[in-house]
Amino acid sequence: MIKVAISPRITETSDYIELRDSISHDWIRLLNHWEAWPIIIPNVLNDPEAFLDAQKCNILILTGGDDYGQCPVRDNQEERLLAHAIITKLPVLAICRGMQMCAQLAGAKLENLSGHIATTHKILFHGPGRLVYPKATHVNSFHALGLRANQLPNKFTAIATDEKGYIEAMVDRENPITCIMWHPERSPAPVEDRLLFGKLVSHGAFWA
Secondary structure: OEEEEEEOEEEEOOOOOOEEEEOOHHHHHHHHHOOEEEEEOOOOOOOHHHHHHHHOOOEEEEOOOOOOOOOHHHHHHHHHHHHHHHHHOOOEEEEOHHHHHHHHHOOOOOEEOOOOEEEEEEEEEOHHHHHOOOOEEEEEEEOOEEOEHHHOOOOEEEEEEEOOOEEEEEEEOOOOEEEEOOOOOOOOOOOOHHHHHHHHHHHOOOOO
């Protein structure tokens, strides 16, 4: 069974003040369908690196929810997890805010978008993206920040763009990291996401 280290968002109950880590049931259902076990990583660990090592997971998923920079506690932990994954060569699938984080840590500047929240749009796949996906497909969209092609960090290769040229997916040329802006756990999402997941687990940077 594939073991997946997955980062939760931080939420607050509506009845009383208490911060909690939470993960959508959609993620659990999707990973069950992909025959994988989710290992949720609490956001307030003193040593998230040791926790990640102890779980002996096959892949790290950095989930969406909120923009990078809005939650310092979560930002700090996910930055540490990403850095440790790079050191240990653990494959990473970074979703939406996870892609934002990877881009900004690599020096990219994001810009505000309109019309990309709770909608769907067409995306086009290029280069290594065609090893997994068709030439074009439609995906869900829940982000308000975008990355233009001229802001693509040097270490990344764009593998999908929308029809206006904003980057929808990219891969790290030096590490087994794939970043996508859509949410595989929400509909509509490409069925090929499962193939991407499997290739990352089995081959790491399969595009290299």
